[in-house]
Amino acid sequence: NAGVTQTPKFRILKIGQSMTLQCTQDMNHNYMYWYRQDPGMGLKLIYYSVGAGITDKGEVPNGYNVSRSTTEDFPLRLELAAPSQTSVYFCASSRQGREQFFGPGTRLTVL
Amino acid sequence: AQSVTQLDSHVSVSEGTPVLLRCNYSSSYSPSLFWYVQHPNKGLQLLLKYTSAATLVKGINGFEAEFKKSETSFHLTKPSAHMSDAAEYFCVVTDNYGQNFVFGPGTRLSVLP
Numbered sequence: 001n002a003g004v005t006q007t008p009k010f011r012i013l014k015i016g017q018s019m020t021l022q023c024t025q026d027m028n029h030n031y032m033y034w035y036r037q038d039p040g041m042g043l044k045l046i047y048y049s050v051g052a053g054i055t056d057k058g059e060v061p062n063g064y065n066v067s068r069s070t071t072e073d074f075p076l077r078l079e080l081a082a083p084s085q086t087s088v089y090f091c092a093s094s095r096q097g098r099e100q101f102f103g104p105g106t107r108l109t110v111l
Numbered sequence: 112a113q114s115v116t117q118l119d120s121h122v123s124v125s126e127g128t129p130v131l132l133r134c135n136y137s138s139s140y141s142p143s144l145f146w147y148v149q150h151p152n153k154g155l156q157l158l159l160k161y162t163s164a165a166t167l168v169k170g171i172n173g174f175e176a177e178f179k180k181s182e183t184s185f186h187l188t189k190p191s192a193h194m195s196d197a198a199e200y201f202c203v204v205t206d207n208y209g210q211n212f213v214f215g216p217g218t219r220l221s222v223l224p
Contacts, residue, residue, distance in 0.1 A: 033212070041216070041217075042201060042214045042215060042216045042217050043155075043201070043214045045212070090154060090155065092155075097143060097162075097205065097206075098143075098162075099145055099157050099160050100145075100155075100157075100203075100212060101157075102147075102154045102155040102156075103154060104153070104154045105153075105154050
């Protein structure tokens with residue numbers, strides 16, 4: 001039982017490049033979330049999903065896209081990377097109304 | 112709408128002394144409340160949770176929190192701080208639907224030898 005896994009752990013992008021952050025959970029949770037955490041700050045919700053095929057915007061969705069084709073996977077896509085997207089990205093999953101389980105994070109730098 | 116206020120951005124205690132991290136919330140629903148800990152360069156780990164059962168909740172590593180509806184508070188305490196407790200602590204509120212987890216800004220706990 002691995003919980004929530006994220007890849008890659010670290011990535012450096014150039015402005016305008018694109019990439020996908022991968023997130024997988026093996027707990028059969030319906031709910032999945034993507035957050036970003038800027039230095040010295042709390043977590044801000046980017047997108048979330050309440051089940052396969054259903055996604056919705058969070059507080060800071062601009063510049064990002066998501067999809068949820070399976071219960072297990074919830075990838076986050078950055079289409080045109082910008083320096084403002086330099087952050088640590090956390091994926092989380094939960095059962096409805098229950099505590100969230102977090103992945104180890106992806107540290108992204110855009111230069 | 113829900114919100115969370117963590118009253119102190121930084122708390123510093125001496126090893127062996129009590130810890131108090133304060134959290135106040137606002138919610139239109141019967142809330143579920145959580146405390147998470149984040150050690151440097153790590154992910155978030157659940158310390159404890161309140162989900163409408165006992166108002167005094169015990170968590171891992173000797174932490175506990177008390178839900179006080181009249182004060183809309185969920186303060187985190189520990190009788191005796193350990194050096195390994197130095198970390199960032201987040202108070203989180205959600206409604207029963209679990210679609211909207213609202214994080215507080217965090218409190219950084221420093222433990223002095």
